[in-house]
Amino acid sequence: MSKSKIGFIGYGAMAMRMGSNLRKAGYPVVAFAPSGGKDETEMLPSPRAIAEAADIIILCVPNDAAENQSLHGDDGMLAGISKDKLVLDTSTVSPGQADMLAGLSREHGFALLDAPMSGSTPEAETGDLVMLVGGDDATVERAAPVLDVIGKLTIHAGPAGAAARLxxxxNGVMGATLNVIAEGVSYGLAAGIDRxxxxxxxxxVAVVSPHHKRxxxxxxxxxxxxxxxxxxxSKDMGLLLDAGRKVGAFMPAMAVADQALSLSNRLHAHEDxxxxxxxxxxxxxxxPHK
Structure with a gap:
């Protein structure tokens, strides 16, 4: 039985690794990569072309603005989508953006999951991402074969938009924990402990996660x-604080981490x-910084 064709809109470091694993699993893969990398995957000229050619469209773009640019206009995904298609939005976007896309899915009749992943390039390489999904049970079941290739675990967070919030x-816990570790290092070195x-x-020590040990x-x-x-x-921390303000969440440690990462972003935007x-x-x- 032939497998569904997968089309990526956005093909950067994470998407390329997911695409490689999907190809290994027998899925035909095409991609649109306005600023991402390129491998042996067939490249198509626009999000519209991806929507027309693929059965399952995976959005993997950096922010709300990039997603909106991919969705709208004569060459946008919505211009080529049809009711039989499934869209998985693996981007980390604002809750409002996720809700907007859910509304568009109802308007245009395509199936949708907000499906951001937890993990970095090493987990994407090995197919060990944790996939967070928001949507109805039937759509989660439909997407399961693809999610099982790119991730080791799928967590159904709730209805559309729940995964974007989760x-x-x-990421807020990741960023705040990293900042606490950085503060601890700062004290240890200032106190004269050997580097x-x-x-x-x-x-x-057990109190530091494997992720932060890396x-x-x-x-x-x-x-x-x-x-x-x-x-x-830094973008994700900003999204979190904005979303938290709207619901009245108390997050002082995450606010401090947001400020620290904003400062670091001035000099190290493209570094880890x-x-x-x-x-x-x-x-x-x-x-000195290397």
Whole structure:
């Protein structure tokens, strides 16, 4: 039995790895990559062409503005979509954007899940992402074969828009925890503890997650390959604080982390967000950034 054709709108570091795993699983894959990478995947000229050619469309773009640009206009996805198509929005966007896209899906009659992923490029490479999905049960079941290829676990967060909100919870915890670790490193170095002892200790203790231990290793090596760019983490923290303000959530630690990442973003926008640890280190030790 032939498998559904998958079409990516946005084909950057995460999407390319998801596309590779889908091809290995036997899915034909096409992509539109206005600013992303290119591999052996067939490239199409527009989001409209993707919507016309693919059975399942995966949106993987950096922000609300990029998503809207992909959706609208003569060459946008909506110009080529039909009622038999399924759209998986793996982008991290604002709750309002997710709600808007859900409204468009009802208007145009296509099936939709907001389906942001938790994980970075290493997990995308191995198909070990955690997929957060929002939508009805039937659409989750329809998407399951694809989700099972790109992720190790799918969490049904609730109705449309729920996963977009849950993703901000996850990334807020990531960003705030990274900032706390950076503050701890700052104190340890300022107090005169040997640099390697500080970093190696934090990489061994149970209170630091495996994800953040990877970030500490980057900081110890003073090298920040962009698994999750600072510009995207800073954007996500801003989305979280804006969304939290609208519902009256109390998030002072996340607000501080947002400010710290905003400052780091000025110098390290395209490096991994763990570059914040390096910035903290330089603030107390005058250590040059690699």
């Amino acid at each position: 993703k901000l919870v996850v 390697d002892i500080v970093f190696e200790t934090l990489q061994q 970030k500490l290793k980057m900081a110890q090596d003073r090298d920040f390959p962009s698994q999750f760019p600072t510009r995207l983490m 967000y763990s570059a914040l640890i390096g910035a903290m280190e330089r603030s107390v030790a005058n250590v």
